[in-house]
Amino acid sequence: MASPAADDYLKTIYHHTEWQDEQITPSQLAANLSLAPSSVTEMVQKLAAQGLVSHRLYGPIALTAAGERRAAAIIRRHRLIETWLVREFDYAWDEVHDEAEVLEHALSDRLLAGIDELLGHPVVDPHGDAIPDADGHVHRPAFVLLGDAEPGHRGRVLRVSDRDPQVLRAMQDAGLHIGVEVEVGAPGVVHVDGATRPVPTGAADAVWLTA
Incomplete structure (x- = not known):
């Protein structure tokens, strides 16, 4: 079942456990996809029949190896x-998601391989998310969500969620780019290059630091 709709389900399930361990529930999947629970139930059953997800009634949904x-x-x-x-x-990092959503279904494997070669085989995207290699493997260093980091914690900005373009723009304006070294200060502030900066609204739950 190779279709854009099925791919969107698989991507959403993958994303959910990429930076935390709790499996996604049917209601969470429906909310993330902005779909009715009945529609989600029907598609999950189809994906399970294809051996792409495992799911028990009222339980969480997990990807199979396939x-x-x-x-x-x-x-x-x-x-x-x-x-x-x-x-x-x-493109700015807050502008690329919707374009990529369209193009990911349109580019041939040959063109994608050419893009990978042109870019020098990057391992992370502009938001710090790991790019799986051709075999589906990824490497992620140990990480901590900014909102969970203790005062005094020092680390690099490892990843910023691309779910909210407004958060991305605020991070850009604050100079908090991927790779920037920060020290967590009092609630709501970080220290960067000796300067104290406020954490943009929404960033505490959308920014990951190296542990």
Whole structure:
């Protein structure tokens, strides 16, 4: 079942456990996809019949090994395209998600391989998300959510969620780019290069630091 709709389900399930361990529930999946629970139930049953997800009635949903490979392949396409748009076409990091959503279903494997070669085989996208390799493998260093980091914690900005473009723009304006070294201060502030800066609204739950 290779279709944009099925791929969106697999990507959403993959994303949910990428930076935390709790499996996604049917209601969470429906909310993330902005779909009716009945529609989600029907598609999950189809994906389960294809061996792409495992699910028991009223329980959480998990990708099977085959489902994870398929999800990783689509996410690889999406994140390579985002990186390509930022590096080669000067897109801002808050502008690339919707474009990549369209292009990930349109580019051939040959063109995608050419983009990967052109970019020097990047391992993270503009938001710090790991780009799976051709075999679906990723490497993520140990991390901590900014909102969970204790005062005094020092680390690099590892990843910023691309779910809210407004948070991305606020991070950009605050100079909190991927790779920037920060020290967590009192609630709501971080220290960067000796300067104290407020944490943008919504960033505490959308920014990950190296542990």
